[in-house]
Amino acid sequence: MKEITYLDAIKEAMDEEMARDTSVFILGEDVGVYGGAFRVTEGLSDKYGEWRVLDTPLSESGFTGAAIGAALVGMRPIVEMQFADFISCAFDQLVNVAAKNHYRWGGATPIVVRAPYGGNIHGGAFHSQCIEGFFFNIPGLKIVAPSTAYDAKGLLKASIRDNDPVIYCEHKYLYRRIKDTVPEEDYVVPIGKARIALEGTDVSVITYGAMVHTALEASQLLKQKGISCEIIDLRTILPLDKKAIFNTVKKTNKVVVLHEQTKTGGVGAEVSALINEYCFDYLDGPVIRVAAPDTPVPYSAQMEEAFIPQGKDVVSAIEKLMRY
Amino acid sequence: MDIKREDLLQLYYYLKLTRRLEERVTSLYHQGRILGGAWTSNGTEAISVGYGYALEKNDIAAPYFRDMGVFLIRGISAKRIMAQYFGKKTGVTGGKEGNVHIGDLNFGVFGFPSHLADNYPVGTGAALAFKIRGEKRVIAACTGDGGTSRGDFHEGMNFASVRKLPIVFICNNNKYAYSTPLKLQMAIKDVAERALAYGMPSKIVDGNNAVEVYKAAKEAYDIARNGGGPTFIECKTMRMHGHSEHDSAKYVPRELLEEWKKRDPVLHMEKYFMENNVAGKEELDGIDSRVKKEIEEAEAFAEESPYPNPEDGLKGLYATPIEKEQRI
Numbered sequence: 001m002k003e004i005t006y007l008d009a010i011k012e013a014m015d016e017e018m019a020r021d022t023s024v025f026i027l028g029e030d031v032g033v034y035g036g037a038f039r040v041t042e043g044l045s046d047k048y049g050e051w052r053v054l055d056t057p058l059s060e061s062g063f064t065g066a067a068i069g070a071a072l073v074g075m076r077p078i079v080e081m082q083f084a085d086f087i088s089c090a091f092d093q094l095v096n097v098a099a100k101n102h103y104r105w106g107g108a109t110p111i112v113v114r115a116p117y118g119g120n121i122h123g124g125a126f127h128s129q130c131i132e133g134f135f136f137n138i139p140g141l142k143i144v145a146p147s148t149a150y151d152a153k154g155l156l157k158a159s160i161r162d163n164d165p166v167i168y169c170e171h172k173y174l175y176r177r178i179k180d181t182v183p184e185e186d187y188v189v190p191i192g193k194a195r196i197a198l199e200g201t202d203v204s205v206i207t208y209g210a211m212v213h214t215a216l217e218a219s220q221l222l223k224q225k226g227i228s229c230e231i232i233d234l235r236t237i238l239p240l241d242k243k244a245i246f247n248t249v250k251k252t253n254k255v256v257v258l259h260e261q262t263k264t265g266g267v268g269a270e271v272s273a274l275i276n277e278y279c280f281d282y283l284d285g286p287v288i289r290v291a292a293p294d295t296p297v298p299y300s301a302q303m304e305e306a307f308i309p310q311g312k313d314v315v316s317a318i319e320k321l322m323r324y
Numbered sequence: 325m326d327i328k329r330e331d332l333l334q335l336y337y338y339l340k341l342t343r344r345l346e347e348r349v350t351s352l353y354h355q356g357r358i359l360g361g362a363w364t365s366n367g368t369e370a371i372s373v374g375y376g377y378a379l380e381k382n383d384i385a386a387p388y389f390r391d392m393g394v395f396l397i398r399g400i401s402a403k404r405i406m407a408q409y410f411g412k413k414t415g416v417t418g419g420k421e422g423n424v425h426i427g428d429l430n431f432g433v434f435g436f437p438s439h440l441a442d443n444y445p446v447g448t449g450a451a452l453a454f455k456i457r458g459e460k461r462v463i464a465a466c467t468g469d470g471g472t473s474r475g476d477f478h479e480g481m482n483f484a485s486v487r488k489l490p491i492v493f494i495c496n497n498n499k500y501a502y503s504t505p506l507k508l509q510m511a512i513k514d515v516a517e518r519a520l521a522y523g524m525p526s527k528i529v530d531g532n533n534a535v536e537v538y539k540a541a542k543e544a545y546d547i548a549r550n551g552g553g554p555t556f557i558e559c560k561t562m563r564m565h566g567h568s569e570h571d572s573a574k575y576v577p578r579e580l581l582e583e584w585k586k587r588d589p590v591l592h593m594e595k596y597f598m599e600n601n602v603a604g605k606e607e608l609d610g611i612d613s614r615v616k617k618e619i620e621e622a623e624a625f626a627e628e629s630p631y632p633n634p635e636d637g638l639k640g641l642y643a644t645p646i647e648k649e650q651r652i
Contacts, residue, residue, distance in 0.1 A: 025456060051456050057486060062445045062479025069449025069463075072434060073384065075456070077449075092476070097437050097446060105417045105427035105435040108643035140641055163643035192646040239646050 004182055007175040009149035010040055010114070013156035014078060016186065018048055021076065024160055027054040027063050028080030028114075037082045038116055038175060064090035067111045068098050068165075076110050076160055084117035084131045084169065091134065098165035099140030112159045116172040118210055118260055119297050119308050128297035128304075130209075130261035132169055132237050136270070142191055143238040145169035147212035149180045151235055154189030162191055169237075171210040178213070192236050194244035200230035203318050204248040206271055207258040208234040211309065215258055218314035227322060237267055242274060249275050253284040254321050260308055263291035285324030290317045325539050332602050333611070335377055335534045336593055340615045342369040342393040343590055345402055348619050349409055349423075353569045359411040360422045365390035367532075367564030370589035371496050373397065374537025375464050375557070378545060379432075384450050386434040386443035386465040389424040390496055390563075394466075398431040402622035412629040419632035420640065440471030444480025444493060451489035451554075462548045464541065466494040470501020472515050478522075481556065485522040488553035492544040493519075495556065496531065498563035503575045519556035531559030532589040535596065562587075 004012065018024045025048075026041055032055040035042030045053040056063040060081065067077035081087045087094070094113065101107035119128035135141050142164050146152040152170065159166035197212050198219055205215040212233045219229035232248050234241065249255055255275060257268035268289040275287050290309045298304050346364035353362035365372060372393030379385060379397075387394045395405060400416055408415030409423055416426045427435025434443060434450070447465030454461045471477055472495060484491050497515050499506050512518070519526035529540045537559055544555035562584035566573035597603045 054452075057479070057482055059479040059483060061476055062448070062483045065442060065445025065476060065480065066449030066452055066483060069386070069434070069446035069451075070453040070456075071449070072429065072446070073450045073453045075453045092439055093442065093445065096439055097442055100437075101427075101435060102643045103641050104421045104425065106640070107427055107429060107435055110643070142642075 001181045001183055003179050004149050005176050005179050006149045006152050007038070007040055009153035009182060010156055010170055011042070011044070013153045013160070014041070015044060015047070017157060017160045018044070018052065023074060024076045024078065025052040025054065026078045026080060027056050027067060029056060029058055029082045031055060031080050036080055038172060041080065060086050060089035061093050064113065065093040065097065068093060068101070068109055071109045071111045072101070072107050077112070078160065079111060079113045081113060081115045083127050084115035085126045085129045087113065087115055087131050088134065094135065094141065094165065094167070095138050099138050102164065103140055108163045109165050110163045111165045112156070112168050113165070114168045114170060117169050118171040118173055119304060120173040120210070122299060122301060122304060124299040125296035130259070132167070133261050133266050135167055136238055136267060140165070141238060142166045142236065143169065144191060144236050145171070145209040146235060147174070147197070147209055147233050149178065150182050151189050153182050154187050155191070155235060158188040158191050161188065166191070169209060173210050189235065192239060192241060194232050194234045194236070194241035196230065197233040198229060198231040200228040200252065202228045202252060203254040203256065203321060204230045204232060204252045205256045205258055205314065206232045206234065206245060206248065208237060209260065211258045211260055214309060214311055215314060217311035218318070221311060221315050222318060227318065229318070240271065240274070245271060245274060246279055249279040250282050253282055254324070255287045256290055256314065256317050256321060257287060258290045258309060258314055260292055262294045263289055264294050266291055285321050288317045288321055290314055325543065327535060327539070329602060331377070332535065332597070335373055335538060336597070336608065337611050337615065338373045338377060338393050338397050339369055339534055339590055339593060340612055341396055341402065341618065342373060344615050344619050345396070345405065345622070346392055348623065350569055352409065358409040362569040363389050363424055363567070364565060364569070365392050367584065367588065368496055368498050368561040369393055370534035370592070371494065371531045371537055371559045371561060372466070374534045375466070375492070375494050375541040378538050378541035379462070379464060382432070382461050383545070384432045384434065384461070384463040386447035386450070386463060387436055388440060388443065388466045388468060388471065388496070389436055390468065390498070391466055392424065395426050395433060398433050400426060400428055400431050400433065402618050403625040406622040406626035407629050410626040410629070411631065412626055413632040413636070414625070414629040418636065420637070439476070441467040441474040441477035441480070443467065444477050445483065447491050448480045448484040448489060451484060451491035452487065454490050455487070460549050462490045462492060462545045464492045464494055464545070466496060468501060469495060469497040469499065469506055469515055470504065470509055472518060473509055481519065481522045481524060484554045485524045488551065490548035491554045492541060492548055493554060493556045494541070495558045496561065497558050498561050500563055500567070500576065502567040514558060516556060516558040524554055524556050526556040526558065528558045528560060531561030532587045532592055534589060534593055
């Protein structure tokens with residue numbers, strides 16, 4: 001075992017997969033010599049050459065489409081969106097081509113789109129967004145969002161080996177801020193499986209990405225008040241691990257869904273609807289969503305902090321729920 | 325460039341097959357016997373036949389919706405295509421898709437997305453894969469004149485040219501994007517001018533002359549195959565029907581249609597054959613009989629084929645399915 005950062009976990013996953021399989025290559029803006037805006041691909045160009053770590057024109061639809069075409073003839077491209085926000089430029093290629101190829105005409109499209117997402121970096125409206133909601137309603141895509149270095153590495157490997165288009169949401173706030181241990185040997189974290197980040201008995205927090213750490217922080221505060229939280233880290237957002245969601249509902253009977261994405265029509269709305277539809281009899285109270293308000297991500301630190309759900313917001317939601 | 329007699333006859337055969345298949349589809353549409361709409365390449369068939377026939381077996385085609393000739397030439401049978409129009413289980417996509425939304429990797433054909441020019445970047449990616457792997461393969465990607473206004477046209481062309489990728493971009497310039505004439509689509513005379521901006525060589529050909537399209541495409545494929553990078557080929561033609569069969573195309577001046585009727589690609593080729601002693605009427609009639617029979621058989625096959633089951637619509641979403649236990 002060794003301790004590595006979330007960022008290194010992502011890099012190691014790509015490095016090891018590129019060494020293992022010559023069909024794996026990276027393309028995107030400034031990923032080559034420069035090593036990417038966040039330095040996630042640093043050093044890979046030297047190791048694998050400019051044709052496997054490929055700098056592209058500033059052209060998200062173009063290089064996402066190109067990844068799709070390469071995948072159709074047997075490659076396993078990894079697309080780096082410089083910032084997840086720019087994925088909107090590639091929306092059509094992802095939604096109408098990648099997502100539908102296999103269903104429509106049997107064209108398997110094994111691409112991974114790495115999307116550095118999320119706020120807390122004072123990046124403003126175009127460098128801070130959560131983009132999973134854009135794609136959550138698109139059958140044919142898979143969406144993952146790791147919260148630990150272990151999952152970041154294992155889920156990226158699984159995504160690269162998967163035969164479908166996977167949007168890999170990597171939270172840029174976590175890049176160098178968290179570290180955890182990963183095995184020396186090869187491993188994958190399967191797509192479609194949530195994990196219990198913290199076992200508890202009184203209330204469940206269902207979340208993913210950086211918010212897992214916010215939930216953990218809240219759970220510490222609540223522990224002092226005698227409330228035991230169970231935290232479910234979804235890891236895969238599309239398709240949702242319904243079994244894991246229902247199991248925790250049946251165990252604690254109280255649920256808060258937490259995400260950094262804006263509230264309306266978000267992942268939390270779907271999780272809440274699923275619980276309502278399939279676990280109504282197990283509920284002690286309403287499913288409460290703690291999410292960002294329905295505005296663009298504001299720039300100033302004061303406003304951004306108010307925008308992104310904080311531990312105290314989770315605590316007050318849970319305290320409200322505990323009254324039922 | 326010399327072209328063998330047998331190739332000329334094959335071009336004629338596919339031209340006729342495309343024409344007759346789509347004519348039959350049009351009739352079936354008006355009889356209400358096929359599902360959805362009917363988009364044909366009527367009057368522009370020489371383009372898909374020419375560029376499709378010039379491809380080699382291991383090459384790939386990323387077509388658009390007036391490229392029936394390409395599907396047939398790549399080996400997708402008229403039977404499966406006709407069944408596709410009927411929405412049958414035996415159709416190319418098993419009923420998941422209809423009409424010209426055909427794709428089959430077994431025959432080196434990428435599916436066609438309705439969002440025109442999407443296949444320009446997608447094709448560019450296949451060419452990138454060929455280049456990375458050092459394979460001597462090429463891909464042809466096609467769109468219409470209207471599609472060249474989209475960003476994906478630009479992004480695909482630019483990327484391919486920067487990296488000198490083995491792709492040939494074909495444009496079926498049939499003068500109208502649905503009802504919008506070329507002059508409202510672009511402020512340039514020839515679509516080929518667009519290629520200049522990407523530092524890409526281009527060629528303008530008579531899109532009603534299958535031999536000319538074939539030769540231009542073959543030459544461009546050879547260049548691309550040997551590391552010379554992409555070429556843009558503008559095929560000038562005229563769409564002789566509406567955008568699809570529901571559209572009477574009243575917005576097209578009749579005299580324009582009359583003028584282009586004289587340049588019909590089938591007549592053009594027959595005239596060429598007569599003048600150059602390639603084949604006589606009897607031989608061409610023989611080909612036509614073969615084509616007619618093939619289409620009758622295709623229609624019978626489609627009629628007799630079973631429909632898909634409703635639950636088939638739930639299958640095939642993922643190439644790597646998620647375990648059953650995850651589903652509710």
